[in-house]
Amino acid sequence: MTEVVAQRALGRALLERQHLLRPTTASAFDVIDHLVGMQAQAPLAAYVGLWTRIIDFDPEELSRLTDERRVARALMMRCTVHLMTAADCLAVRPLLDGLARRELQGHFKRQLDGIDVDTVAQAGAELIAAQPGTRVEIRDVLTRRWPTADADALAYAVSYLVPTVQITPRGIWGTNGPAAMTTMESWLGRPPEARPVDSIVLRYLAAYGPASVLDAQTWSGLTRLREVLERLRPGLRVFRSEDGAELFDIPDGPLPDPQTPAPVRFLPEYDNVFLSHADRTRVNPDRRRIPLPPGNGASMGTVLIDGCYHANWRLRREDGAAIVRVDPLRPFTSSERDEVDEEGLRLLGFIAADAEAAKVEIA
Template identity: 60%
Template sequence: MNASIRVLSRRQLNRATLERQQLLRRKRGAVAELIERLVGLQAQAPLAAYVALWSRLEGFDPAELSELMTTRQVVRAGLLRSTIHLVTAEDCLMMWPLVYPVADRGLRGSFGKQLAGADLEAVVAFGTDLLSRGPYSRSRLRDVLGERWPDWDANAMAYAVSYLAGTVQVTPRGVWGTTGPAALQTIESWLGRAPMADPSIDALVLRYLAAFGPASVTDVQTWSGLTRLREVVDRLRPGLRVYADEDGRELFDVPEGPLPDAETPAPVRFLPEYDNLLLSHADRRRVNPSGRPVPLPPGNGAAIGTVLIDGDYAADWRHHRGADPVLRVTTHRPITAEVQEAIEAEAAELLTLIGSKGTPVVVGA
């Protein structure tokens, strides 16, 4: 390792990432602007983005995000890592052409055998035409495709269309206080504009570094699902700051990327299930030093999640409704009375957000 390269400790990387993710202190600001700055929010669970934004924005009002969704200024679409992300309309149009290879690879890896012998091009073209006219659930899409091509695997064909047609999950799915099926429609028909013809991968990588850096090439690839990004980073290298982690791995950063002091206080924060903070690096020790898996069953995004204590993933939370409601926080390590008090205070605010103010909070191992 070059002796002149500054080495960043795990704790320095932790604080840098938390600062860029707006988790060291809540700030006031527009919801759409934060979604754009973070290059989207993981939104596989339909309400996860609301908890993610509440953790980051002072005075967050779920109605603001709901309005953005119903007016189609932000959308939930299968993008990074082929998982559902909440992004601005402009970012959806920009990102889809870049991540299409990830979707194609994911489809062939998951359904290649089932689709052997099928005319995939014809299936996707037919499905795209259907979804350009209006929303379809995957089960309804499966029925239509199965009727048209009875000799091919209907479920695999439905997934092929959802992977490759470029789709969004339409509202009311994901709108606070409502329910709705996971119904798909094409990006172009929902937004009234075609995806960008030639978006810049360089610009996307720089935005990742601004939101998640300093980071390695493999970190960028893990976040996006894309491969062969070394040549992109090498092309950008002259304009980047270069660091190393404690294991000697090369890290890259935008020139203006903040690097707070390693001892900057990090408050307790509740995150939704699978927040991008926990998923966007190949080496996740900066926020998960124990390497603990996130053993969360699927939820709606506002009933289960993880807890940061001193900047690290150190507890899980779950909101139990019913006759005896409770918000239970399960810690992974011993905590002080001061930390328990902070957890309880933050939990009370979360309960207010999700409409369960006054529910008991139980903290324990």
């Protein structure tokens, strides 16, 4: 009989593999590699994501990796911006070509009717390989060649169909810049080359498992992963969730005791711990909508209490002081309030080290 894994146990397994149950001493590069990238629509969010996972994380470490082009921000899983190692950018992006084309058609089918989008993409690739540009700058150039076409649709055709990266100084701690892009090949020094999808799925299970076929497809945006997992089945462990879903896992994936204490964790915007499963109740048991705020990041996010999403946080500055406001989604116990206060002050020491004073407000 297939072993059933309780939802709380799945939550603890996810936290352990995400370095949220116990922080790691691994390098930022190794953590990004292990996680198969980190959500990075908000360009500074990954710094908070690494801070909460790595003991004594120094933001300069990630800035240096970005400047050295060992990691990059690119349109990847689910056609959203991820921070990934250069090797993963080049190996994973080709697997997502079909997804990117479907997303473009889903958003701009009418606006691009009668337009050869591959010709647009080629023109855009040549443009940004020679001179990196923002989507607005790409749009303004392409409309000279396609004056009657929808200008925004032309620019999005490039950002969806051309493997690109967002270049520095965007995503550098302590500074920022426009969302200018160039081709992945020109920035990373070699063309994208697909890695077998089997290896990517195995790495997903190592960082997010045990997981179902739908979980893996939700994380990646890819389809037809059942045939991949069936091919891998002989080398995997197979479980059942409490609701009967079949779950796959690597042979040595950690499954901590479900009663293992889970410390309070402040997470950034868009953290993948919330976005990488079809069934997200392992860390979001109340099925609350995860806030997806705009901005550069490192100024708001979510809070895990006892391993689950139970609060939001936001930074504000006032008369030289840095204040992190915590809005609970359920009442806190006295000990939870103390732990939130302690961890909130530690967060302020990272994101607002220049402040004259630091304070945590629990609404």
